[in-house]
Amino acid sequence: MAATCVFCGSADTLTGKHVLGDWLSKIGLDLDPVPHGAGWLNRIGRELGVRPPFRQKVRDVCGDCNHGWMSRLEVAAQRVLTPLILGHPGRIEAADQGAIAAWVQKTALTAMLVSSEADRDRGYGLPVSEYRELYALRDELRPLPASQFWAGQYEGVRGWSIRVTPLAVRVDGLPELDRPQAYAMTIVLGQLVLQGVRFTTASLQVELSTRLELPEFWPPAGPVTWPSGTPLHDGRFLDFAGGKNFRSTEQHIQVQPWQRATELEPSRAVGGMIELPTICGKHVVYYPAALVGEAMRGRFYAFGTTCECPMAYLIHTEPDGAHCKAADTAEGISELYEALPGEEYEIEDDDGSFWCKRLPSPFQQKMEP
Structure with a gap:
């Protein structure tokens, strides 16, 4: 069976489509x-090698899409976003907001195509209908309906990042549904962060705002000045991109990460340590039970650890337990750990020394309603 374009369904020749436009390699980053x-949330991903950024391509897009409506979105994004990416104050004018929101959505959808065929066969990715519906709007320069988008300032060490997180609409007193009803799109480029939410179940759409009070540029309500709102730092990036930053305007409805995609199996006590299953599904790691007592007192910590794969993990303790925030090489996790704010502590017991960082108040505040 001949391969077809994931957006338009055409069987014409497929081309190499940059996940992030090649123009980003020419603006001084x-x-x-x-x-x-690339890969599933909270699982070990697939390594794609070491190379310069903005070179990753996918081959699921036809030439007409690549060089037609997608190219028009890239031109708009380059014109509007370049100053913001480089940290220069600016605005997203009302006339450009639909195109920028559509560019974020198109980029997120394209990034999901980097996944392997095996991952897609197991359910990784977004519904094909998302691609086809965005293609149907190609001449309208706007994103899919039931979407919201925000723009903010990023102050951290990541030069770029694309993350898509499935979200659940949760009603007080009811269990989480067996499928996500929305997804968050987060793109970091230089000093700019763009985030959007698309409700795939339109009947469950609720109005959202962000905990960082980022300005919303879609649906449009006039020009948006950049930067404004609270800057995003690396210490909050993983929760932000993981869909924990949203506030619902509905008192008894919340939009949060879909637990089946974002949470690990529960940990258990083993002597004076807590055993935590790792993302690989084959091993466990340990941390002192003293950190559980600290969490019960509202004091939370971060630490790095490794399993036998070997793979390294960044772990945060939170009110409902310990959560894996990132999986990477030991060097990569060390860099993320060092970038976190907070004072470092050594815990000594019969099992030896254990180093961790006390997370400052913003990590506690993020858990408040």
């Missing part, structure tokens, strides 16, 4: 080679 990877 750092182009040093970095590790690339």
Whole structure:
């Protein structure tokens, strides 16, 4: 069976489509080679090698889409976003907001195509209908309906990042549904962060705002000045991209990460340590039970650890337990750990020394309603 374009369904020749437009390699961003990877949330991803950024391509898009409506979105994004990416104050004018929101959505959808065929066969990715519906709107320069988008300032060490997180609409007193009803799209480029939410179940759409009070540029309500709102730092990035930043305007309805995609199996006590299953599904790691007592007192910590794969993990303790925030090489996790704010502590017991960082108040505040 001949391959077809994931957006329009055409069986014409498929081309190599950049996940992030090639123009980003020409505006002055750092182009040093970095590790690339893709994969499921909270599981070990697929390594894609070390190379300069903005080179990743997918081959699921036809030439007409690539060089037609997608190219028009890239032109708009380059014109509007370049100053913001480089940290220069600016605005997203009302006339450009639909195109920028559509560009974020198109980029997120394209990034999901980096996944392997095996991952897609097991359910990884977004519904094909998302691609086809965005194609149907190609001449209208706007995103899919039931969507919201925000723009903010990023102050951290990541030069770029694309993350898509499935979300659940939760009604007080009712269990989480067996399928997500929305997804969050987060793109970091230089000093700019763009985030959007698309409700795939339109009847469950609720109005959202962000905990960082980022300005909303879609649906449009006039020009948006950048930067405004609270800057996003690396210490909050993983929760932000993981869909924990949203506030619902409905008192008894919340939009949160879909637990089946974002949570690990529960940990258990083993002597004076807590055993935590790792993302690989084959091993466990341990941390002192003293951190559980600290969490019960409202004091939360971060630490790095490794399993036998070997793979390294960044773990945060939170009111409902310990959560894996990232899986990477030991060097990569060490960099994320060092970038976290907070004072470092050593815990000594019969099992030896254990180093961790006390997370400052913003990590506690993020859990408040």
